[in-house]
Amino acid sequence: MKISVCIPMYNESxxxxxxxxxxxxxxxxxxxxxxxxxxxxxxxxxxxxxIVRALGLPCVRVVGYEKNRGKGCAVRTAFLESHGDxxxxxxxxxAYGTHVIGRIAHEFEAHPDADxxxxxxxxxxxxxxxxxxxxxxxxxxxxxxxxxxxxxxxSDSQCGCKAFRRDAISKIFPRCEVDGFAFDFEAILWANKQxxxxxxxxxxxxxxxxxxxxxxxxxxxxxxxxxxxxxxxKKADF
Numbered sequence: 001m002k003i004s005v006c007i008p009m010y011n012e013s014x015x016x017x018x019x020x021x022x023x024x025x026x027x028x029x030x031x032x033x034x035x036x037x038x039x040x041x042x043x044x045x046x047x048x049x050x051i052v053r054a055l056g057l058p059c060v061r062v063v064g065y066e067k068n069r070g071k072g073c074a075v076r077t078a079f080l081e082s083h084g085d086x087x088x089x090x091x092x093x094x095a096y097g098t099h100v101i102g103r104i105a106h107e108f109e110a111h112p113d114a115d116x117x118x119x120x121x122x123x124x125x126x127x128x129x130x131x132x133x134x135x136x137x138x139x140x141x142x143x144x145x146x147x148x149x150x151x152x153x154x155s156d157s158q159c160g161c162k163a164f165r166r167d168a169i170s171k172i173f174p175r176c177e178v179d180g181f182a183f184d185f186e187a188i189l190w191a192n193k194q195x196x197x198x199x200x201x202x203x204x205x206x207x208x209x210x211x212x213x214x215x216x217x218x219x220x221x222x223x224x225x226x227x228x229x230x231x232x233x234k235k236a237d238f
Contacts, residue, residue, distance in 0.1 A: 005038070012093075038081065
């Protein structure tokens with residue numbers, strides 16, 4: 001089973017070399033050569049893509065485009081250009097660490113009927129460990145509002161750690177259009193529309209840094225995207 005780990009990046013020059021080396025070392029130890037790391041450059045202006053390429057690491061490549069479009073576009077681009085039997089995305093700061101990758105692979109082995117494995121901070125008592133009280137409240141409230149509006153039944157739509165089997169990728173991502181932070185929701189709505197099997201896995205953030213999400217601005221944008229995508233997906237025929 002080949003696994004593709006996709007890392008969306010936008011102006012991550014300060015950390016991206018360490019991220020690439022850390023991931024490559026872990027993946028080589030865990031999977032031998034049966035993996036690929038796909039760094040998806042979301043129009044960075046700080047040379048992030050060149051930094052990764054210059055490392056010359058085996059099984060590592062860079063995809064992307066010139067103009068910044070958003071995390072959703074970066075993840076979608078990486079998934080559609082990936083080759084693994086399973087593809088997952090995680091953040092450039094490795095917020096959930098590296099061992100989460102092996103755990104996701106084991107979840108797919110334990111659930112051979114699963115099409116998606118989604119990380120969740122809400123099904124483990126330590127999922128929000130290390131968050132400030134204000135950020136924990138804001139994150140949980142944010143997710144509850146989105147779930148209410150979107151009719152989402154799972155526990156954590158916005159966790160930055162999600163994995164898909166190849167067949168699920170081909171069914172979901174060519175249909176996706178959202179470039180911003182609501183892309184997770186869109187992918188899950190398409191999965192539900194097609195009755196794909198979803199498994200949740202407890203995760204926690206172990207590497208904390210300031211969020212790039214603007215709580216007010218991005219929340220409004222996500223709610224607008226959510227309203228549009230619901231209508232579009234509801235009308236879709238198969």
